[in-house]
Amino acid sequence: MSSKKTITMEHGAGGQFMQELIGGMILKNITQRSAGTVGLDDLDDGSTISLPEELEDGAELVMTTDSHVVDPLFFPGGDIGKLAVCGTVNDLTVMGARPLALTCAIILPEGFELSVFEDIMKSMNLAAEEAGVAIITGDTKTIQGNKLDSMVINTTGVGIAPKVIRDNGLSAGDTIIVTGNLGDHGIALLSHREGFDFETKLVSDVSPVNDLLKGPLSLRTEDNQPVITAMKDPTRGGLASSINEMAQKSGVGIVLEESDIPVDMAVNTACEMLGLNPLEIANEGKAVIGVRPEYAEEVLELLRSHKYGANARIVGKAVSENTGKVLLRTSIGSLRQLGMPVGDPIPRVC
Amino acid sequence: MSSKKTITMEHGAGGQFMQELIGGMILKNITQRSAGTVGLDDLDDGSTISLPEELEDGAELVMTTDSHVVDPLFFPGGDIGKLAVCGTVNDLTVMGARPLALTCAIILPEGFELSVFEDIMKSMNLAAEEAGVAIITGDTKTIQGNKLDSMVINTTGVGIAPKVIRDNGLSAGDTIIVTGNLGDHGIALLSHREGFDFETKLVSDVSPVNDLLKGPLSLRTEDNQPVITAMKDPTRGGLASSINEMAQKSGVGIVLEESDIPVDMAVNTACEMLGLNPLEIANEGKAVIGVRPEYAEEVLELLRSHKYGANARIVGKAVSENTGKVLLRTSIGSLRQLGMPVGDPIPRVC
Ligand SMILES: Nc1ncnc2c1ncn2[C@@H]1O[C@H](COP(=O)(O)OP(=O)(O)OP(=O)(O)O)[C@@H](O)[C@H]1O
Ligand SMILES: Nc1ncnc2c1ncn2[C@@H]1O[C@H](COP(=O)(O)OP(=O)(O)OP(=O)(O)O)[C@@H](O)[C@H]1O
Ligand SMILES: [Mg+2]
Ligand SMILES: [Mg+2]
Ligand SMILES: [Mg+2]
Ligand SMILES: [Mg+2]
Ligand SMILES: [Mg+2]
Ligand SMILES: [Mg+2]
Numbered sequence: 001m002s003s004k005k006t007i008t009m010e011h012g013a014g015g016q017f018m019q020e021l022i023g024g025m026i027l028k029n030i031t032q033r034s035a036g037t038v039g040l041d042d043l044d045d046g047s048t049i050s051l052p053e054e055l056e057d058g059a060e061l062v063m064t065t066d067s068h069v070v071d072p073l074f075f076p077g078g079d080i081g082k083l084a085v086c087g088t089v090n091d092l093t094v095m096g097a098r099p100l101a102l103t104c105a106i107i108l109p110e111g112f113e114l115s116v117f118e119d120i121m122k123s124m125n126l127a128a129e130e131a132g133v134a135i136i137t138g139d140t141k142t143i144q145g146n147k148l149d150s151m152v153i154n155t156t157g158v159g160i161a162p163k164v165i166r167d168n169g170l171s172a173g174d175t176i177i178v179t180g181n182l183g184d185h186g187i188a189l190l191s192h193r194e195g196f197d198f199e200t201k202l203v204s205d206v207s208p209v210n211d212l213l214k215g216p217l218s219l220r221t222e223d224n225q226p227v228i229t230a231m232k233d234p235t236r237g238g239l240a241s242s243i244n245e246m247a248q249k250s251g252v253g254i255v256l257e258e259s260d261i262p263v264d265m266a267v268n269t270a271c272e273m274l275g276l277n278p279l280e281i282a283n284e285g286k287a288v289i290g291v292r293p294e295y296a297e298e299v300l301e302l303l304r305s306h307k308y309g310a311n312a313r314i315v316g317k318a319v320s321e322n323t324g325k326v327l328l329r330t331s332i333g334s335l336r337q338l339g340m341p342v343g344d345p346i347p348r349v350c
Numbered sequence: 351m352s353s354k355k356t357i358t359m360e361h362g363a364g365g366q367f368m369q370e371l372i373g374g375m376i377l378k379n380i381t382q383r384s385a386g387t388v389g390l391d392d393l394d395d396g397s398t399i400s401l402p403e404e405l406e407d408g409a410e411l412v413m414t415t416d417s418h419v420v421d422p423l424f425f426p427g428g429d430i431g432k433l434a435v436c437g438t439v440n441d442l443t444v445m446g447a448r449p450l451a452l453t454c455a456i457i458l459p460e461g462f463e464l465s466v467f468e469d470i471m472k473s474m475n476l477a478a479e480e481a482g483v484a485i486i487t488g489d490t491k492t493i494q495g496n497k498l499d500s501m502v503i504n505t506t507g508v509g510i511a512p513k514v515i516r517d518n519g520l521s522a523g524d525t526i527i528v529t530g531n532l533g534d535h536g537i538a539l540l541s542h543r544e545g546f547d548f549e550t551k552l553v554s555d556v557s558p559v560n561d562l563l564k565g566p567l568s569l570r571t572e573d574n575q576p577v578i579t580a581m582k583d584p585t586r587g588g589l590a591s592s593i594n595e596m597a598q599k600s601g602v603g604i605v606l607e608e609s610d611i612p613v614d615m616a617v618n619t620a621c622e623m624l625g626l627n628p629l630e631i632a633n634e635g636k637a638v639i640g641v642r643p644e645y646a647e648e649v650l651e652l653l654r655s656h657k658y659g660a661n662a663r664i665v666g667k668a669v670s671e672n673t674g675k676v677l678l679r680t681s682i683g684s685l686r687q688l689g690m691p692v693g694d695p696i697p698r699v700c
Contacts, residue, residue, distance in 0.1 A: 009693070009697045010692065010693030010694075012697075013586060013587070013691075013693035013694035013697065014585065014586025014587035014591055014632070014691070014693075014694050015586075015587050015591060015690065015691040015692045015693045015694060016690055016691070016692045016693070017692060017693050018586075018693070036410050036411070037410060037514060038410075038412075038445075038514060038516065042516070042518070042599075043595075044445065044516055044517050044518075045414060045441040045444050045445050045517065045582060045583060046412050046413055046414025046415075046441050046442060046445045046447075046507075047412070047413055047414070048410040048411060048412050048413070048445075048511070048514055049410065049411040049412075049413055050410055050411075051401070051405070051409075051410070051411065055401070059401075060386050060387060060388075060398040060399065060400055060401070061386070061398060061399040061400075061401065061411075061508070062388075062396050062397070062398050062399075063396055063397055063398070063399060063451060063453060063486060063487060063506075063508060064395060064396025064397070064453075064487055065396075065453035065454075065455045065487060065488060065489050065504070065506055066455065066489045067455045067456075067457055067489050067491050067502075067504060068491075069457060069491045069492075069493050091395040091396050092396060094395050095388070095394065095395050095396045095398075097396075101413060103413060103414075103415035103506050104415075105415045105416065105417045105504050105506070106417075107417055107419060107502065136413060137413060137414055137415060138415060139415050139416045139417050139504075141417050141418075141419045142419075142697070143419050143499075143698070144499075144697075144698075147498070147499035147500075148497070148498050148499070149493070149494075149497035149498070150497075152417075152457065152502065154415070154417060154455050154489075154504040154506075156413075156415055156453050156455070156504075156506035157396075158411070158413060158508060161398070164387060164388060164398055166388065166392070166394055167394050167395065168392070168394075232395060233395060235364065236363060236364025236365075236368075237363070237364035237365050241364055241365060245393075282364070340365065340366055341363075341364070341365040341366070342360065342365045342366045342367060343359070343360030343363035343364075343365045343366070343367050343368075344360075344363035344364050344365060347359045347362075347363065347492070347494075348493070348494075
């Protein structure tokens with residue numbers, strides 16, 4: 001690497017240059033590098049995950065994957081590295097799983113700055129440290145500079161769930177909770193990308209939610225069932241997409257109290273100006289949770305006591321009418337449907 | 351989707367268009383869609399893998415990932431879909447693992463033909479069926495048409511290894527076996543891409559090696575150790591890269607008999623004309639295996655009885671001298687070093 005300051009095609013060619021890149025940029029910057037007997041340092045064809053000795057009856061592995069094509073790579077509150085770790089940690093978490101290990105597969109355009117690459121690896125590492133998850137294996141490929149505009153990162157995660165949480169588990173009567181303000185990620189990214197100059201600085205919410213949800217996930221009913229009945233992370237398509245999916249798959253209706261849905265004032269203003277619906281905007285550090293009603297307050301309190309859950313709110317409930325539909329009750333008491341978005345209004349948000 | 355024949359940005363936007371794309375192009379074409387209680391059909395945030403009831407003592411999960419940026423997408427003998435499945439199945443296999451589940455993360459440029467996408471999904475499925483592995487979860491992102499030249503696929507695999515096989519397990523005396531002709535994939539791809547007109551048609555070897563290696567992997571010594579001591583799939587960098595890594599990590603020297611290394615005549619001719627070394631060229635359906643010498647013939651016979659192992663050969667052995675180095679004994683008896691390649695001479699081969 002030495003004198004070369006940017007990525008060349010050879011960095012993705014499987015020989016010495018690639019080895020130097022992996023050693024100098026990746027191994028050096030990742031702290032938790034192993035989840036079993038073979039780890040990142042071994043640079044083998046893959047790595048291993050040791051299974052926990054004691055597994056609850058019915059425990060399952062959970063696997064999830066996301067590629068990240070966010071544009072630009074750095075935005076207020078985060079960057080592609082943080083996003084790639086949090087996105088996968090959060091999908092594992094909303095499935096009820098404790099993250100065990102992540103992969104890191106990177107595609108780089110020729111000419112990409114090595115110093116930027118290293119900043120992104122450091123950011124991945126900070127997020128992985130915060131989430132307490134090891135990055136155990138990866139892959140590095142290069143594409144000619146005129147054929148890809150920027151870095152792409154895929155992370156795939158494996159976790160272990162004592163009880164898997166589905167998105168189809170809502171019953172009529174369940175309370176719907178969101179863990180904080182909605183729309184921050186998408187609007188912060190868009191504003192930054194387009195150079196909009198809002199009065200208040202908009203910051204992405206990108207963060208790992210596994211610690212936030214640890215308490216609520218461990219709560220059990222008297223007959224040892226999770227008190228969380230369904231959960232999703234409202235990423236692309238925002239709350240509108242997640243909650244419609246939960247309603248459809250669970251076969252319930254949902255009524256949301258519009259005035260109870262937490263949206264930051266700056267995000268609301270920006271959305272009004274841009275003609276966007278904050279409920280359709282991507283979040284990267286939030287969860288939508290269905291809870292057995294008798295435990296709703298306990299879950300809410302647990303969430304609110306965590307730094308990422310300060311704005312958690314009960315926003316509505318599942319009902320037996322209007323199966324598969326989501327209705328918003330407005331401040332004047334009328335009901336209107338919150339539909340499934342057709343597409344996300346903001347491209348390349350994650 | 352209906353009337354739209356090509357990918358639009360909305361296909362990667364998390365709303366209805368994406369759901370239709372996933373339903374119509376992916377779910378419909380994948381046969382094995384589940385490895386646990388939550389599978390591909392559930393379209394949840396991830397999927398589950400049920401752990402086998404009885405695990406050998408010391409069994410570990412193995413995880414591996416590869417992104418595929420091959421250019422062009424279709425080549426003699428395969429395409430990006432087949433490659434993406436085989437690449438990950440093969441990395442699991444050379445770690446000693448039985449593949450349990452794969453993820454499928456796709457990035458598509460705007461304007462990409464839907465019919466081509468479907469052909470690739472069908473090809474992924476055929477390869478997954480052959481390998482007996484389920485595709486349980488995935489991700490779909492889109493990039494503007496002027497910012498990415500073609501489709502990218504990442505597959506990440508999880509398998510279970512009763513005994514993990516490392517690449518550092520060679521001891522002096524071990525026999526080195528390759529499972530067939532070397533260089534086919536890289537040279538077939540290059541010739542096709544550049545429109546070279548060789549007399550013989552060159553075809554990629556891309557294929558899953560898990561069934562080929564099932565027999566050899568199950569062989570045990572009298573004290574219940576695997577007879578395979580080390581293994582790698584010689585992808586980017588070819589045999590030269592894999593065997594050098596095995597020598598360095600194991601702390602042994604390697605002597606290969608040049609005339610015993612199987613290379614197809616057409617590949618040899620092409621390499622001579624292009625000034626390439628077939629031992630540095632990528633393979634996508636091969637393994638380099640270290641075996642305890644007393645079991646070498648048995649392993650060889652097992653390999654040869656399989657359709658993918660007809661050209662398997664003993665090519666050399668590990669020695670205690672020249673630690674970390676690989677020497678080729680030429681037909682006239684002289685020794686010359688086979689070095690670690692610097693980069694792969696052929697870009698975007700996988
Ligand atoms: N971006 C990355 N992050 C973490 N580890 C990486 C990264 N890229 C490569 N590695 C590690 O470097 C080693 C070599 O990677 P490489 O991709 O060459 O292996 P492979 O998949 O066996 O080969 P190929 O990609 O040619 O099929 C592996 O152990 C891999 O985990
Ligand atoms: N290329 C694909 N192959 C197989 N399954 C896919 C593919 N793309 C998406 N899926 C499946 O479709 C469902 C929705 O995917 P999506 O990516 O929207 O989920 P998510 O990761 O929770 O959201 P986001 O990507 O916005 O973070 C998931 O169950 C996913 O496994
Ligand atoms: Mg490999
Ligand atoms: Mg996700
Ligand atoms: Mg790789
Ligand atoms: Mg999700
Ligand atoms: Mg590989
Ligand atoms: Mg996704």
